Amino acid sequence: MADLSAHHGSKASADRLKKRKAAQWRLQAYGIAAIFLAGLALATLLSTVLKQASGALSESYVSLEVPLPPEEVDPEGTGDPTEIGRADFGGLVKDALKERFPSATSRSDRRELYDIVSSGATFELRDRVMSDPSLIGGTEPFTLLASDVTDLYMKGDFGRLQSQPHAGTLGIIRTEEEDTVMVSSSANDFAQALGTVKGELLEQAAFQRRQAGLQERGVEAFESRAASATDADQKAQLEAEAVSRATERDRLLAIAEDLERRASEAGGTEALADSAPSILLKVGTGWIKLTELNTQGGIGNIVVPIGDTEEFAPDDWGYYIHELPENARKVSDKQVVWIETLRNAGELETVFNTRFFTSGDSREPELAGIWGAAVGTFWTMLVTFALAFPIGVLAAIYLEEFAPKNKLTDFIEVNINNLAAVPSIVFGLLGLAVFLNFFGVPRSSPLAGGIVLALMTLPTIIIASRASIRAVPPSIRDAALGLGASRLQTSFHHVFPLAMPGILTGTIIGMAQALGETAPLIMIGMVAFIVDIPTGITDSATVLPVQVFRWSDFPERAFEARTGAAICVLLLFLVVMNALAVFLRKRFERRW
Known part of the structure; x- marks a missing residue:
C-alpha cells in the first residue's frame, strides 16, 4: 500500500489547500459585498423616499x-x-x-x-x-x-432669499411713473449683487457659444453634403441651408461676445430680466424689486408701499438676492x-x-389626502382574502388529500404553476371582459378589484398551501385513520391545523403581492379620480398603488412629496402584513 502521508504533506497538496481556502475566502467576500451593496441600495431607496415624503x-x-x-x-x-x-x-x-x-x-x-x-x-x-x-x-x-x-x-x-450685508444710507427718488423709484446707497452696497448678475451673464454667454458650436457643425455638414451633391437644385438648397446656419452662428457669437464684454466691465448698469437673479429691497415696511442695478442702487418697482420717507438709515432697510431666476x-x-x-x-x-391622513383625493395638492385610497385598499384586500383564501385552501386540500394522481390532475397542477407566472395585466383584461362587461360588477369598486386580485393570488395560495400540507408527516394521517377517523376528518381535524402556519404565510405573501399591483386595477377603472371615502365594497374607490401612480403623473410639484408619503404608507401596509405572517407562523408552528 502506498504511503499517503507523504502525498498529503507535499508541496502540491499545500498549494491545493491554499487555493481552496482562497476560493472560499473570495466566495465569502463576494457574499458580504453583495449583502452590503443590496443594503446600500435599499438604504438609498428608503432615504430618498423618506426625504421626498417629509414635505407632505x-x-x-x-x-x-x-x-x-x-x-x-x-x-x-x-x-x-x-x-x-x-x-x-x-x-x-x-x-x-x-x-x-x-x-x-x-x-x-x-x-x-x-x-x-x-x-x-x-x-x-x-x-x-x-x-x-x-x-x-x-x-x-x-x-x-x-x-x-x-x-x-x-x-x-x-x-430662499439670501440677506446681503450693507452699510450705506438708502435714498429714494420717485419718478413720474407710478410705483417706479430710483434707489441709491451712500456706499457701494450693491457691488456684490452686481457681481452675481455678471456671473450669470458669463453662464449665458457660455450657453450661447455652445449653441453656436452646434450651428457650426451644421454648417460643416451641409457644406460637405453640398460639395458631394450632383443635382444643381439640391446643391443650391444645401448651400443656402449652410449660409443660414452660418448666419445664426454669427448671431449667437455676437450675443456671447456682448455678454462677455458686459461681464468683464467694472461697474456699469445691468437690466435685471426674468432670467437674472432677483434683487429685492425691504425698505421700512415696504418692498422694492429692482429692475436695473449698479454698484450703488438702481431702478425698481414698489411691490409693497414704503411710505413717504425718502431716506433710510442702514438699520431701516436691507436687500436680498434670490439666485434662482424668476422664470425658473x-x-x-x-x-x-x-x-x-x-x-x-x-x-x-x-x-x-393631519389633512393628508384624513382626507380623500383632490386636484389641488394641498387638499389631497391618502385616507380614501387607504380605505379603498382595505375593502379591496378584504374581498381578495374572502375569495382567495377559502377557494385556494380547499383546492389545495383536495389536490393533495383526495384527488387521484392521473393525467387530469397533472394537467391541473401544471396550469396552476403556469398561472402563477402570468402577467398581472392579463387578469385585469379578464376582469374587464368578464366581470365588468358580462356580469355587470360595478366599475372602479373594491368588489371588482378584489375579484381580479383574488384570481391573481389564487395560484400563489394553492402552491403554498399544497407545499405546507405535503410537509405534514404521513404518520399523522396514519394515526388518525388507524383510530377510525375518516379522510375528511383527518384532513380538516389534523392535517389542516398543522399546515396552517405555512398556509397563512403563503396567503399573506400572496396578499402582499396583490397589495402592490397596479396594472390589473387600472384595467377595471380604479384609476378614476375618486374624492369620496368608500363605505362599502360596491362604492367607487381607488387603492394605494394606483394613487401613487396617479400622483406621480401630476405636473404640480407639491404632488412629489405626497407621492413619497403615499409610498411610505404602502410600505407600512406591506411591513405590517409581513410582520403578521411571521407572527402567525410562530404562533401556530408545531414541531414533530
Missing part, C-alpha cells in the same frame, strides 16, 4: 381678517345654514387679500395674489360660518389654508414679497399636516 408632513396656513358683512352673508338674518352657504365666500376672501395688499391693482397681480391662498380655503370658511352663524358681522382673523405655491416656498423648495420657479417675485410680508407679520405658520 406639514402644511401652511395664512391668518387673514375676512370681513363677513351680514348684507352679503345672511341678508335675511335667518341664520339658516342653507342660506349662508349660498354666499360668495370666495369673493370675500379675495376682498380680504386686496385689502391686505392694496398695491396689487392689475389683473395679473391680483391673479398672483389670489394664488397665495388655496381654493379649498373658501369652502372651509363657508363650513365654519355655516356651523357658527355668530361669526357673521365680525372681522376676526380666520386661518386659511395656503396654496401649494406658498407651502412649497415656505419649505424652501423654490430657494413657479413663485414670482411679487408672491415672494407678499409671502415674506405675511411671515414677518406672524400671519403665516406651518403646522403638522
Whole structure:
C-alpha cells in the first residue's frame, strides 16, 4: 500500500489547500459585498423616499381678517345654514387679500395674489360660518389654508432669499411713473449683487457659444453634403441651408461676445430680466424689486408701499438676492414679497399636516389626502382574502388529500404553476371582459378589484398551501385513520391545523403581492379620480398603488412629496402584513 502521508504533506497538496481556502475566502467576500451593496441600495431607496415624503408632513396656513358683512352673508338674518352657504365666500376672501395688499391693482397681480391662498380655503370658511352663524358681522382673523405655491416656498423648495450685508444710507427718488423709484446707497452696497448678475451673464454667454458650436457643425455638414451633391437644385438648397446656419452662428457669437464684454466691465448698469437673479429691497415696511442695478442702487418697482420717507438709515432697510431666476420657479417675485410680508407679520405658520391622513383625493395638492385610497385598499384586500383564501385552501386540500394522481390532475397542477407566472395585466383584461362587461360588477369598486386580485393570488395560495400540507408527516394521517377517523376528518381535524402556519404565510405573501399591483386595477377603472371615502365594497374607490401612480403623473410639484408619503404608507401596509405572517407562523408552528 502506498504511503499517503507523504502525498498529503507535499508541496502540491499545500498549494491545493491554499487555493481552496482562497476560493472560499473570495466566495465569502463576494457574499458580504453583495449583502452590503443590496443594503446600500435599499438604504438609498428608503432615504430618498423618506426625504421626498417629509414635505407632505406639514402644511401652511395664512391668518387673514375676512370681513363677513351680514348684507352679503345672511341678508335675511335667518341664520339658516342653507342660506349662508349660498354666499360668495370666495369673493370675500379675495376682498380680504386686496385689502391686505392694496398695491396689487392689475389683473395679473391680483391673479398672483389670489394664488397665495388655496381654493379649498373658501369652502372651509363657508363650513365654519355655516356651523357658527355668530361669526357673521365680525372681522376676526380666520386661518386659511395656503396654496401649494406658498407651502412649497415656505419649505424652501423654490430657494430662499439670501440677506446681503450693507452699510450705506438708502435714498429714494420717485419718478413720474407710478410705483417706479430710483434707489441709491451712500456706499457701494450693491457691488456684490452686481457681481452675481455678471456671473450669470458669463453662464449665458457660455450657453450661447455652445449653441453656436452646434450651428457650426451644421454648417460643416451641409457644406460637405453640398460639395458631394450632383443635382444643381439640391446643391443650391444645401448651400443656402449652410449660409443660414452660418448666419445664426454669427448671431449667437455676437450675443456671447456682448455678454462677455458686459461681464468683464467694472461697474456699469445691468437690466435685471426674468432670467437674472432677483434683487429685492425691504425698505421700512415696504418692498422694492429692482429692475436695473449698479454698484450703488438702481431702478425698481414698489411691490409693497414704503411710505413717504425718502431716506433710510442702514438699520431701516436691507436687500436680498434670490439666485434662482424668476422664470425658473413657479413663485414670482411679487408672491415672494407678499409671502415674506405675511411671515414677518406672524400671519403665516406651518403646522403638522393631519389633512393628508384624513382626507380623500383632490386636484389641488394641498387638499389631497391618502385616507380614501387607504380605505379603498382595505375593502379591496378584504374581498381578495374572502375569495382567495377559502377557494385556494380547499383546492389545495383536495389536490393533495383526495384527488387521484392521473393525467387530469397533472394537467391541473401544471396550469396552476403556469398561472402563477402570468402577467398581472392579463387578469385585469379578464376582469374587464368578464366581470365588468358580462356580469355587470360595478366599475372602479373594491368588489371588482378584489375579484381580479383574488384570481391573481389564487395560484400563489394553492402552491403554498399544497407545499405546507405535503410537509405534514404521513404518520399523522396514519394515526388518525388507524383510530377510525375518516379522510375528511383527518384532513380538516389534523392535517389542516398543522399546515396552517405555512398556509397563512403563503396567503399573506400572496396578499402582499396583490397589495402592490397596479396594472390589473387600472384595467377595471380604479384609476378614476375618486374624492369620496368608500363605505362599502360596491362604492367607487381607488387603492394605494394606483394613487401613487396617479400622483406621480401630476405636473404640480407639491404632488412629489405626497407621492413619497403615499409610498411610505404602502410600505407600512406591506411591513405590517409581513410582520403578521411571521407572527402567525410562530404562533401556530408545531414541531414533530
